[in-house]
Amino acid sequence: MNVVLHALRCIGFADLSRVADAAGVSGARAESELIDLAVDGLVTREMGAWGLTEAGRAEDARQTAAELDSADGRAAVGSAYERFMVLNPELLDLCSAWQLRTIDGVTAANDHRDPTYDRKVLDLFGELDRRAQPVCAELAGTLPRFGRYRERLGAALGRARAGALEELADSMTSYHVVWFQLHEDLLVTLGRPRT
Amino acid sequence: MTVIALGPGVDEPADVIGGKAHGLVTLMRLGLPVPPGFVVGTAVCRAFLRDGRLPDGLEEELDAAVEALGGGPVSVRSGAVVSMPGMMNTLLDVSGPVAGAVREIFSSWNTQRAVTYRELHGIAHNLGTAVVVQRMVFGERGGSGVAFSRDPSNGEKTLYGDVLLGQRGDAVVDGRSSTLPLTALEPGLRAELADALTRAERHYRDACHVEFTFESGRLWLLQVRPGGLTAPAAVRVAVDLADEGLITRREAVARITPRHLRAAAVPRMLGGDIVARGRGASPGVATGRIALTADHAVSMPGPVILVRPVTSPHDLHGMAAATGIVTSRGGLASHAAVVARSLGKPAVVDATSVDDRLLPAGTMVTIDGTSGEVALGRAGLSTAITNGHVHRLLQWADDLSGDHSPRPAEERLAAAYPNQRER
Known part of the structure; x- marks a missing residue:
C-alpha cells in the first residue's frame, strides 16, 4: 500500500505540502515518493500540483482492495461507513449554517459578526466531532492509515477554535475538506460509487 | 381526543395539530380538495418521547381511524409546528396498522441531525411533531x-x-x-x-x-x-399585494426588512432562455462555457462553468478554476454547495434540464446562484438600482416616516418603523 499514491487518490489535484499532510509523511519523503510514482506513470505534475493518472487510479484501487482483503476488514469498514453516512448530512448542515444564515426568511452569507451564533455552530461542530471520533477509531483499528483523518480533523477544529474561522468550511485545509476526503477514502476503500 | 379527523370544522391551533395539518384544514375550509385523513397531535409525540411508548388505547384509535378512511393504503407524514425540511420521516403507501409508522416518525424527532437542526435554528426541543395520515393518492x-x-x-x-x-x-x-x-x-x-x-x-x-x-x-x-420567496421576489410580492388591495402599504413596508434589501441588491440574471433549473446554493451570477470534467475546467481558455453530476475531491481544482458550478444531484447542504460557497462562486445544485435539452461541453451559459436558473448564452444582469418595486416600496416608507430626503435605502426603511430594532 503506497500511502502517498493513496493520499493523492483521496484528495485530488494538490501541491506537495497538501499531499504530504494527507499522507502523514515529511515533504521530502512525499516528493521522493511522487517522483518515483511519476517515473512509473502513476502520477503527473502540472502547473506545480500533483495529480493521479488513470493508471495511478487503477493501481491504487488494486492496492486498496488487496489491503482491505488482507486485513479482512470489509465488514468493519462497511459498518463504519454506514455510521459515517449518518453523520455526513449533519456535518453538511453545520457547514451550511456556518456559511449562511436565514433570518426573517432571508438567507444571506454569515458575516461572522454575531459571536453568539458562531459560538453555537462551533460548539455543535465540536459535538459532532466527538461522535465522529469512535467511527475514526473503529476504522483505524482495522486500517491504521485512517488514524491520520482523526489527527487532521482534530487539528482543523483546533485551528477554528483558535480563531481561524475559515478552518471549518472555507479553506483547502478545513474540517469540511478533510471530511470530504475521508468520505472519498471510504468510497474508494469499499469500491463504491459516489451517489 | 388524541386522533383528530381532518375537516373544515377542526379548530385547533398549529402547535396542537402541527403546521401541515393546520394548512390542510385551511385548504378544506376554502373548499379545496384534500385527501381524507386524520392527525395525531403533538401532545401524543411528547408523551411518546417521554414514556418511550404510545399512550394506552392509541393503537386501537389509529386502527379505527384508518378503517374510517376505507382501510386502504395511506400516507404517514410528519408535521411539526415549525417546518424542519428533510429532517423527519415520511412513509408512503402504508397498508394495515399504522402504529409502527407513527412511532417511527415520532422517533425521528430526536435523531441527532434533527436535534442539531433545532439547535441551529433556535427551535425548542420539547415541541414534538404531529403525524398526518391520509388516504394514499397515487401520483x-x-x-x-x-x-x-x-x-x-x-x-x-x-x-x-x-x-x-x-x-x-x-x-x-x-x-x-x-x-x-x-x-x-x-x-x-x-x-x-x-x-x-x-x-x-x-x-x-x-x-x-x-x-x-x-x-x-x-x-x-x-x-x-x-412565503418561500427569494428576497427580490418578497419585495415585488409585497408591493403587488398592496396594489391588489390584499394588504395595506403599511403592511407591505413592514414585511420587508433591511436584510431583504441587502439580499435583493445581489446581482441577478435577467431572464433569458432558461435551459435548466435547480436550487440556488451559492448566490451570484456567472457566465462561461460548460466544462464537463474538472480537468477541462482547468484547461479550457476563458471563463468556465463546471457541470458535474456530484462532486468529489477530484473536482476541487476544477471548481477553483471555474467561474460557476452546477451539479445535477445533491442539495443545498452537499459537498459541492459547501465548497462553492467557500470559494465565493455562484452555484446551482440539483439541476435538471428543461424539456430534456442537452447542453454539450463548450456551450455558453449563465447561472444564477440565487434562483437556481441556468440560461443559454450571456444573460444580462439586473440590480436593485433598476428595480421599480424597491423604489415604490421605499417611497411608501418615506410616506410613513414623513421624511423624503435622499438617504440610503435601509435608513428609509428603518425610519418607517423607528421603534423597531433592526429586523
Missing part, C-alpha cells in the same frame, strides 16, 4: 409536483412550479427525476391549481405554494405554505 396514476402562486425567484404573478408525470410527490422533493414546467399539465388541471392558489393567497394574504398530486385526472392538495 403514479397521474403526477405530482409543487406549484407557486407567484414565481419564487422574481415574484412575478404567474402560476409557477414543477411536475413529475407518473410519479409520486417524494420523487419531486428528492429530485431523482427530471421535472417539467406546469405547462405540461392539461389546461383544466392548471386552471384548478391557479384557482386554488388564488384562494389560498386571499386567505394567507401572501404568496403561497402547494404540494399537489393528481390521480386519474383529479387534483389533490397535500400541503400549503405561505
Whole structure:
C-alpha cells in the first residue's frame, strides 16, 4: 500500500505540502515518493500540483482492495461507513449554517459578526466531532492509515477554535475538506460509487 | 381526543395539530380538495418521547381511524409546528396498522441531525411533531409536483412550479427525476391549481405554494405554505399585494426588512432562455462555457462553468478554476454547495434540464446562484438600482416616516418603523 499514491487518490489535484499532510509523511519523503510514482506513470505534475493518472487510479484501487482483503476488514469498514453516512448530512448542515444564515426568511452569507451564533455552530461542530471520533477509531483499528483523518480533523477544529474561522468550511485545509476526503477514502476503500 | 379527523370544522391551533395539518384544514375550509385523513397531535409525540411508548388505547384509535378512511393504503407524514425540511420521516403507501409508522416518525424527532437542526435554528426541543395520515393518492396514476402562486425567484404573478408525470410527490422533493414546467399539465388541471392558489393567497394574504398530486385526472392538495420567496421576489410580492388591495402599504413596508434589501441588491440574471433549473446554493451570477470534467475546467481558455453530476475531491481544482458550478444531484447542504460557497462562486445544485435539452461541453451559459436558473448564452444582469418595486416600496416608507430626503435605502426603511430594532 503506497500511502502517498493513496493520499493523492483521496484528495485530488494538490501541491506537495497538501499531499504530504494527507499522507502523514515529511515533504521530502512525499516528493521522493511522487517522483518515483511519476517515473512509473502513476502520477503527473502540472502547473506545480500533483495529480493521479488513470493508471495511478487503477493501481491504487488494486492496492486498496488487496489491503482491505488482507486485513479482512470489509465488514468493519462497511459498518463504519454506514455510521459515517449518518453523520455526513449533519456535518453538511453545520457547514451550511456556518456559511449562511436565514433570518426573517432571508438567507444571506454569515458575516461572522454575531459571536453568539458562531459560538453555537462551533460548539455543535465540536459535538459532532466527538461522535465522529469512535467511527475514526473503529476504522483505524482495522486500517491504521485512517488514524491520520482523526489527527487532521482534530487539528482543523483546533485551528477554528483558535480563531481561524475559515478552518471549518472555507479553506483547502478545513474540517469540511478533510471530511470530504475521508468520505472519498471510504468510497474508494469499499469500491463504491459516489451517489 | 388524541386522533383528530381532518375537516373544515377542526379548530385547533398549529402547535396542537402541527403546521401541515393546520394548512390542510385551511385548504378544506376554502373548499379545496384534500385527501381524507386524520392527525395525531403533538401532545401524543411528547408523551411518546417521554414514556418511550404510545399512550394506552392509541393503537386501537389509529386502527379505527384508518378503517374510517376505507382501510386502504395511506400516507404517514410528519408535521411539526415549525417546518424542519428533510429532517423527519415520511412513509408512503402504508397498508394495515399504522402504529409502527407513527412511532417511527415520532422517533425521528430526536435523531441527532434533527436535534442539531433545532439547535441551529433556535427551535425548542420539547415541541414534538404531529403525524398526518391520509388516504394514499397515487401520483403514479397521474403526477405530482409543487406549484407557486407567484414565481419564487422574481415574484412575478404567474402560476409557477414543477411536475413529475407518473410519479409520486417524494420523487419531486428528492429530485431523482427530471421535472417539467406546469405547462405540461392539461389546461383544466392548471386552471384548478391557479384557482386554488388564488384562494389560498386571499386567505394567507401572501404568496403561497402547494404540494399537489393528481390521480386519474383529479387534483389533490397535500400541503400549503405561505412565503418561500427569494428576497427580490418578497419585495415585488409585497408591493403587488398592496396594489391588489390584499394588504395595506403599511403592511407591505413592514414585511420587508433591511436584510431583504441587502439580499435583493445581489446581482441577478435577467431572464433569458432558461435551459435548466435547480436550487440556488451559492448566490451570484456567472457566465462561461460548460466544462464537463474538472480537468477541462482547468484547461479550457476563458471563463468556465463546471457541470458535474456530484462532486468529489477530484473536482476541487476544477471548481477553483471555474467561474460557476452546477451539479445535477445533491442539495443545498452537499459537498459541492459547501465548497462553492467557500470559494465565493455562484452555484446551482440539483439541476435538471428543461424539456430534456442537452447542453454539450463548450456551450455558453449563465447561472444564477440565487434562483437556481441556468440560461443559454450571456444573460444580462439586473440590480436593485433598476428595480421599480424597491423604489415604490421605499417611497411608501418615506410616506410613513414623513421624511423624503435622499438617504440610503435601509435608513428609509428603518425610519418607517423607528421603534423597531433592526429586523
